[in-house]
Amino acid sequence: MKKWFDGHHFLPFDTGLGRRQAQLFALLVLVACVWLGERFVQNHVNEAEAAKKYVAIAQASNIRSRVESQLNSLLFLSSGLSSYLFVRSENLREAEIHDILKALHGDNPKIHNFGIAVGYRVRYVYPLAGNESAIGLYYPDQKNQWPIVERTIREGRPFLDGPLDLVQGGRGLVFRLPIFIRGDYWGLLSTVINVEALFSAAFDGMDSSQVSFALQRDEMPTSARLPVYGDMAVFDDPGVVTQSILVPGGRWTVGVVSREDGRLERFALLARISIVLVSCFIAGAIYSAMLNRIRLSELALYDRxxxxxNRNLLQSHANLAFSRCERHGGMGCALLFLDLDGFKSLNDTYGHDAGDSALRVTAARAKSVLRATDVIARWGGDEFIVLLEETMPEGVEVLANRLREAIEQPIRHKHREIGVGVSIGLAWYPEAGENLDAVIRAADARMYEDKRARKQAS
Incomplete structure (x- = not known):
């Protein structure tokens, strides 16, 4: 058991326990630093993820707005043409239709062609060049188009289909608008939209360096999803941001994900490594400081x-022991004063190295004989003091003999055996005095009596 000094008294302190406490505290500091660092990293990552998501949401809204704007401008043309056909359905003239379709088309690269079917057969197409195969097309014979055409007519509302393979070649979106006159189906107006030109115009000048995006068609009423534009793998990303575009007869979905360049992951990894290293450094510094404090206490309280x-620590133990003895009464406190015989001669003969070895061996042997509750201190030079609590005279006498027997065993030093004797003086508290100094003086006097008696006996 070791002690701290608080300025007034020495307080019991187990240095082994102190080291374990220092280790535990350093570990707690390490955990706390790592936890705080992880919170910092996670907050930064969350903020970065939120910023990325905000960019994705803003870009999704931008894409939706651009696509809706382009589609509406094209579908508006079809609405105007359907009004004309409604008015002129009974007096259609091919030259007049040609001129109107030409004016509406206006060499717009986004419009592949217009098609007008009277009944279920395509009768008029503009431009004709490259679309000759569409003239005379009978919809019921077109397995890939008839279901949508039939549904458009049955429901009596427009429908945007595709992208799909065109009879005249290529791929396009087809906007079909049924025309009814006095409640009866008259014909079908089809506007074939050039997919590449449409999306090229929609996304012209848009900065998409930070995101990847795609469009898909949500087929109603089924849950089928058909590709419209871009890489559909975007929709498999767990971080995808989606927005809907209502189109005639259905809905498109815009999917946007922020592009990963790995910078955030690299930052998080490097930050976590740095945090662990700094935390280890801080915890190590704290542990080292606590160990230094423990070592300083050992230097202040223990014989090196x-x-x-040492004397200071013995004084503290004695104060506590004497106080307990006064409170409880009964068995008293005994003090043994030990002085090595022939120690000066040993030093002179074999050197101080041998003397130091003899002192260390003596201390170890004495501790091996004592109880765990007994205290032994080096008083100075070759003098030792043993403080015993709750003991009886007969027990002290037995212990003194055991100490003498253990200490006087030969000591092996540098391949030679050396020996020392020990004189022992005994004093009791409070009979010998009211404080430690008085008791030590009494024990010292009796030690000299023992020393003289031993010399005379030899």
Whole structure:
């Protein structure tokens, strides 16, 4: 058991426990630093993810707006043409239709062609060049188009179909608008939209360097999803942001994901490594400081050569022991004063190295004989003091003999055996005095009596 000094009294302190406490505290500091660092990294990552999501949402809204704008401008043309056909349905003239279709088309690269079917057969197409195969097309014979055409007519509302393969070649979106006169189906107006030109115009000048996006058609009423534009793998990304575009007869979905360049992941990894290293450094510094404090306490309270308590620590133990003795009464406190015989001669003969070895061995042997509750201190030079609590005279006498027997065993030093004797003086508190100094003086006097008696006996 070791002690701290609080300025007034030495307080019991187990240095082994102190080291474990220092280790535990350093570990707690390490965990706390790592936890705080992880919170910082996670907050930064969350903010970055939120910023990326905001960019994706803003870009999705931008894409939706651009696509809707382009589609509406084209579908508006079809609405105007359907009004004309409604008015002129009974007096259609091919030259007049040609001129109107030509004016509406206006060499717009986004419009592949217009088609007008009277009944279920395509009768008029503009431009004709490249679309000759569409003239005379009978919809019921077209397995890939008839279901949509039939549905458009049955429901009596426009429908945007595609992208799909065109009879005249290529792929396009087909906007079909049924025309009814006095409640009866008259014909079908089809506007074939050039997919590449449409989306090229929609996304012209748009900065898409930070995101990847795609469009898909949500087929109603089924849950089928058909590709419209871009890489459909975008929709498999767990971080995809989606927005809907209502189109005639259905709905398109815009999917946008922020592009990963790995910078955020690299930052998080490097930050976490740095946090762990800094946390280890801080915890290590704290542990080292606490160990230094423990070592300083050991230097203040313990004899550096033998590791035994020094005078200061003995005084603290004695104060506590004497206080307990006064409170409880009964068995008293005994003090043994030990002085090595022939120690000066040993130093002179074999050197101080041998003397130091003899002191260390003596301390170890004495500790091996004592109880865990007993205290042994190096008083100075070759003098040792043993403080015993709750003991009886007969027990002290037995212990003194055991100490003498253990200490006087030969000591092996540098391949030679050396030996020392020990004189022991005993004093009791409070009979010998009211404080430690008085008790030590009494024990010291009796130690000299023992020393003289031993010399005379030899």
């Amino acid at each position: 050569l033998t590791g035994l308590a």
